[in-house]
Amino acid sequence: MRRLWYYARLWKGYMRIGLLILVQYPADTVIWLVSMILREASGFLGVVTIANVAGGLGNWNLYEICLLFGLCAVVEAIGQAFFDCVWEISGSVRKGTMDVILVRPAAPFIQLLGRRFHYPALLSIIIYGAVIVWALAHLRIAPGVGMLLFLIEFIVCATVINSGIYTIFNSFNFWIVQGEDMAVLVQTCREFAKYPLAVFPVLIRSFFTFIIPFGFVGFYPAAFLAGKAGTEVVLTLPLCAGAVGLAAAFIWKKGLGSYDSTGT
Amino acid sequence: MSRIADQNTNQDSNQIQVRHLVKEYKRKKNKGNVRKALAGMFRPDYEVLRAVDNISFTIGRGEAVGYVGPNGSGKSTTIKMLCGILTPTEGGILVNGIVPQQERMKNNKKIGVVFGNRSLLWWDVPVIESYRLFQRLYEIPPNRFKENLDRFTEIMGIGPLLGIPERQLSLGQKMRCNIAAAFLHNPEIVYLDEPTIGLDSESKASIRECIRRMNEEEKTTFIVTSHDFQDIETLCRRIILINHGRVVVDDDMQKVKLDFNREKRIQFEVDSNPWYHKGMPSMEGVRITDEKPHSITLEYDVEKVSSIHIMQQVSKLCEIKDVAISGRDIEAIIRDIIRKDNHSI
Numbered sequence: 001m002r003r004l005w006y007y008a009r010l011w012k013g014y015m016r017i018g019l020l021i022l023v024q025y026p027a028d029t030v031i032w033l034v035s036m037i038l039r040e041a042s043g044f045l046g047v048v049t050i051a052n053v054a055g056g057l058g059n060w061n062l063y064e065i066c067l068l069f070g071l072c073a074v075v076e077a078i079g080q081a082f083f084d085c086v087w088e089i090s091g092s093v094r095k096g097t098m099d100v101i102l103v104r105p106a107a108p109f110i111q112l113l114g115r116r117f118h119y120p121a122l123l124s125i126i127i128y129g130a131v132i133v134w135a136l137a138h139l140r141i142a143p144g145v146g147m148l149l150f151l152i153e154f155i156v157c158a159t160v161i162n163s164g165i166y167t168i169f170n171s172f173n174f175w176i177v178q179g180e181d182m183a184v185l186v187q188t189c190r191e192f193a194k195y196p197l198a199v200f201p202v203l204i205r206s207f208f209t210f211i212i213p214f215g216f217v218g219f220y221p222a223a224f225l226a227g228k229a230g231t232e233v234v235l236t237l238p239l240c241a242g243a244v245g246l247a248a249a250f251i252w253k254k255g256l257g258s259y260d261s262t263g264t
Numbered sequence: 265m266s267r268i269a270d271q272n273t274n275q276d277s278n279q280i281q282v283r284h285l286v287k288e289y290k291r292k293k294n295k296g297n298v299r300k301a302l303a304g305m306f307r308p309d310y311e312v313l314r315a316v317d318n319i320s321f322t323i324g325r326g327e328a329v330g331y332v333g334p335n336g337s338g339k340s341t342t343i344k345m346l347c348g349i350l351t352p353t354e355g356g357i358l359v360n361g362i363v364p365q366q367e368r369m370k371n372n373k374k375i376g377v378v379f380g381n382r383s384l385l386w387w388d389v390p391v392i393e394s395y396r397l398f399q400r401l402y403e404i405p406p407n408r409f410k411e412n413l414d415r416f417t418e419i420m421g422i423g424p425l426l427g428i429p430e431r432q433l434s435l436g437q438k439m440r441c442n443i444a445a446a447f448l449h450n451p452e453i454v455y456l457d458e459p460t461i462g463l464d465s466e467s468k469a470s471i472r473e474c475i476r477r478m479n480e481e482e483k484t485t486f487i488v489t490s491h492d493f494q495d496i497e498t499l500c501r502r503i504i505l506i507n508h509g510r511v512v513v514d515d516d517m518q519k520v521k522l523d524f525n526r527e528k529r530i531q532f533e534v535d536s537n538p539w540y541h542k543g544m545p546s547m548e549g550v551r552i553t554d555e556k557p558h559s560i561t562l563e564y565d566v567e568k569v570s571s572i573h574i575m576q577q578v579s580k581l582c583e584i585k586d587v588a589i590s591g592r593d594i595e596a597i598i599r600d601i602i603r604k605d606n607h608s609i
Contacts, residue, residue, distance in 0.1 A: 010397075010401060016393070016397075017397060020388070020389045020393060021389060024429070025388075099344070099379065103372055104372055104401055105369045105372040106369065106401055107369070257351055260289060
């Protein structure tokens, strides 16, 4: 309990620093925000255009696709707001700045995350939240306590899965210097997760379910909300999050153990 | 020559115990041509580099130890293992009775670290904000934080800098802010890795003063690595010299000076150097260390040859305008020990 209080206070401190940085570089903040929205929206527009022309993808209609997109994007935005620093593992290992984290009395992973927050991403969370609500309304899915609980479960578990996968692949940098390329490859693969996986061959579908489970970040939860999948989603989501979370923690710890710093 | 840890003495006199410490790095072999380098991408060929090779020593509470050696001798590697950043390949480290790698966070609460070439502060925000975050990180009570902040702001003279973001500070100012940061949580041990690298003499002096005071007033233990032997000479009573990852000397500074100071240095200002570009005829116990058209610097062993004899020899060939004789400083002594050690390998 005392530990929890300690980290809460520490997190507050990091958020304060993050806010100060934000105010220091206003232009940077605006550019970041615009590029982030453009990046997500461009992918989305492609899908929507195809769905509009073809009248849907597989048995997914336009609003269902919007729902899927909204879920995916909200999780990515949360990751960008609070977990973006896992992308800095590569640079920290190469330049040896991980040293700084390792001489301080707090969990290294928390310190890594606290390096930088992207507050502008909070705005995108709101935008994509609105997309989800809008899609749900058009799909005539009645809001209720059950749905709200599921959405909370989804946000927590999908964030763990999404950022956990990034952590795993970025942690490979501890062994292969310049391993960031692999993590970028994984992020590129994630584009698949924005489409209904059901339209892809079994091989691709299994890959995003069992190997790199991006399917749980959008497709399965959206299918559940749209009534295309049963309650098994409610159960498998936390299981998957647990597995990815444990794997990420294990690989991160192993990586720190074999951290070699740099000559000074 | 190293002091082997005595297991029976209490923790107070053995605050840091290092036993048979080894650290090996794997390094990919450089292939020399592109074709081989490409092949190496798939079947890498590693060579093992032993940066630290069987080092043992103990350091007691309140000691100030200079940890010196040439570039690449394993100084920083040792310091990083002591802080818990790197995991030793073999051997053991105990700091305050715990293994830093296993209980890193517990160990970190009691240590302060200063890297001469790496800042521990936040780049974009005013220095005071970094300090406030340190207060949270180390759970420093508000009263003590204020007390320490006032104290070190004064010692390091950084009062006017607290409101400025680190990126706008000069190198010396940055370093002073970093040193103050390392003391805010009353650490028991402070590791300083090249704390004065690239600083002017005024900044160096204020940093040395701070360290000396903390060592005397708070009995803080210090381990300092530096290339600046004046740092080591003013701060440390004990010196550990390492070369090729091995301890060569571990002794009291004064004793090292006495033991190795059999040599003196003599410097002549002359009208024209007769040996310039020709080389000097060998004289037993004498070595040329520097020669220019109008000056000659020699080092000689006082037990083998007298200064009068050298002066006579020189005055035969040219006109001496000025002479200076000096004992060698610790830097020259260390250089000599290293040279002998390199020969014996």
